[in-house]
Amino acid sequence: MFSLEIETLARLLIDEARGRSLRVVTAESCTAGLVASAICAIPGASDIFDRGFITYSNRAKQEMLGVPGDLIADLGAVSEPVARMMAEGALENSNAHIAVAVTGVAGPGGGTPLKPVGTVHIATARANQGLMHRSEFFEFETREEIQLAAVQAALQALRDRVT
Numbered sequence: 001m002f003s004l005e006i007e008t009l010a011r012l013l014i015d016e017a018r019g020r021s022l023r024v025v026t027a028e029s030c031t032a033g034l035v036a037s038a039i040c041a042i043p044g045a046s047d048i049f050d051r052g053f054i055t056y057s058n059r060a061k062q063e064m065l066g067v068p069g070d071l072i073a074d075l076g077a078v079s080e081p082v083a084r085m086m087a088e089g090a091l092e093n094s095n096a097h098i099a100v101a102v103t104g105v106a107g108p109g110g111g112t113p114l115k116p117v118g119t120v121h122i123a124t125a126r127a128n129q130g131l132m133h134r135s136e137f138f139e140f141e142t143r144e145e146i147q148l149a150a151v152q153a154a155l156q157a158l159r160d161r162v163t
Contacts (some may be wrong), residue, residue: 002038006148009155010038010045016162017048017098024158025096026052027065027086029077030104030120031147035154050096055086065089076115078103083121084131091125099125100158104136106146120150124161132161 002010017024026036036052039045053064058077061067067085075081086101104120111117118138125131134157138149 001041002151003148006038006152006155007042009152009159010042013039013155013159013162014042014044014048016159018044020162022048022098022162023050023094023096024048025050025090025094025099026154027090027099027101028052028054029056029061029086029102030106031102031150031154032056034147034151035100035102038151038155050094053086053090053093061086061089065093078105078115078119078121080121080123080133080135083123084125084133087123087125087131091127097127098158098161100154100161101125102150102154104146104150106143106150108143118146120146120153122150122154122157124157126161129161132157 033054055061058072066089083101083103087099090099101123105111105117107117120136123133138146140146
C-alpha cells in the first residue's frame, strides 16, 4: 500500500516508540489520515498508536483540536502557527506522549503565490518537551505524490521526537 521508505519509517517509529513506552497521536489535514494509516499498516502499531484526528476543514481544526478561528482567519490553515496549535491540541486531546500535525496545499488547486501547491507545515509536540516545526515544499506533479512526501516527512519528524 505504501512505499518501502514509508513502511520502513513506520516500522522504525513503532519499534523506537515501543522501546521508550511512548504513544503517538496524529492530527492531519492535507494528508487526510495517511500518516495514521501508514503507522497502523504495520503489525504492532497498537502498542504505540493512540488515535488520529482528521481535521480537514477549518471548523474541525477548531472543534477537535482547539485551534482558534481567528488564527486560521488571520494566517490561513496552512501556516506554522496553525500546525503548532494542531499538534498541541492533538496532544491535549489524547493519551499520547508525542503528536504530529500536518497541514498543507496538496493541489492540484488551492495554491497561491505565498503558499503554492506543495507547501506543507509539519509540527510535533512532545509532552514536557515543547513544539517543533518544519516547513516543506514538495515539487511534485500530483496530489498523491505531495501527500505521500508529507507522510514520509511526518513519520521522520515523529522519529526525531522519539529519540
